[in-house]
Amino acid sequence: RTFVTKIDPAARQVVWEHYYTGLQLACSGGSSCFLSARLTTTTLAIDSIGNIYSAGNTNTLDLPTTPGAFRERGYGPYIRKLSPAGEIIWSTYLSDNRVGLGLRVSPADTLAAIAVGPDNSLFFSGGAGPGWPTSHGAYRTRYEGPAWSPTGPAGPRNAYVARISADGKALLYSTFLKPDSSAANSIAVDPGGNAFVSGASSELSFEPDYITSINAAGTAVLADKRYPAGSRGTIIALDTIGRVHAAGGNAGIVTLVDPGSTPNGLYGIFNAAEPAAVGRVARGELISILGASLGDEVYIDGAPVPVFYASDTQINTIIPFAINPFALGSEDRLTITVRRNGVETAKAVVALTLAQPEIFKSSGRQAAALNQDGSVNSRTNPAKLGSIVTVWGTGAAGWPRETKEGSLNASTELKYLPVGAIAGNTEMQSTFSGAAPGLAAGVFQVNVKLSEMYFGQDVNNVALYPVSGTETGSPAFVYVKP
Incomplete structure (x- = not known):
């Protein structure tokens, strides 16, 4: 079973619990097939009047839905809308696509994130296969990637973004956003209904993370930016003046992305040999500091360290060998500061670990x-x-x-x-x-x-x-x- 629970933090008690489940599978094979049933809640959202949206993925065919919903029967991604009191308002599947035969049947499409729009319509994003439903006139209506075998396994999933009406009965738009293996991880929506989607591509690129914004109708991309691995592709949020705050992977850094100004700030601290930010360093490790409008001076816990290369977007330096010793296997913290002409331009706190080869x-x-x-x-x-x-x-x-x-x-x-x-x-x-x-x-x-x-x-x-x-x-x- 999957559940949504409302808790009163002041009273330290449960206000209500809402459970739901599915049992019927798309595969065949008796008890071995039955034991593979699963239903997950991936994400939650709350609108301005307190309605709760629960969304996720299932490999069951009989998740309870409501009459007149966009898709009463389906397979894979789903959304449920609950009242502030925990009562069901509507519930719908989002697609009915599957891959594989016999025991090895699985959903072709997945949902990763949801966000409530200004009119209480719901935006959602994730990764989808060739059969994902798109709308007429959408930005990208066709799947782009290698053909999938009907017998499986699933091929690369394209990132998508879609918008469903406040009553859960109709798709207002649905579009692929990125080609190949590029599933979206997070979504945020501004007051005008423009959606900001973050994710990461599995392609062997030094900048696989992306943040893409698309207009309220889903017909045109407004901006599309790429970033180093592990820097900005995991989760995003909008503040009250429309700026995007983003984080990625294990970097431990949240950065401000302001579409209306010159790029600045820190993307992450990287091992010089590995194009993914992880938020930790080892003594004597060569590192690359990536960002925008950085500088040419680096300080670790207030002490200057050698800079081997410096540009506006990258600095190569090293973690000192003589850094204070610590007990084997324990961790400490280091503060890395970047300056230009003595003025701080970026700062990050990273974990000090024994080794990071x-x-x-x-x-x-x-x-x-x-x-x-x-x-x-x-x-x-x-x-x-x-x-x-x-x-x-x-x-x-x-x-x-x-x-x-x-x-x-x-x-x-x-x-x-x-x-x-x-x-x-x-x-x-x-x-x-x-x-x-x-x-x-x-x-x-x-x-x-x-x-x-x-x-x-x-x-x-x-x-x-x-x-x-x-x-x-x-x-x-x-x-x-x-």
């Missing part, structure tokens, strides 16, 4: 790797199974506290903790792991022997995960042939 990439998730013969690893120049590939990264633990920022590695051994790599569930043998000889302090090197892998005759894309202590980083791919 990441491998440098050449493009997308392709590792910047050399084969054993010194040539660059690529699809057309893969490494031989059993040979050695060399990768580089930053964010490993164990750097000596006396190491100087901006210096070159004089030692080829990391103290305290080793750094290595795994592929799948296999720890790869390394012929060398430590400070990268002759490179900047903070850069580690791992020479990985490509063994214990089994595949066919073709060139394979093998994911290497950097490991330092108990921390494992993101995958970086190398090409390998038998």
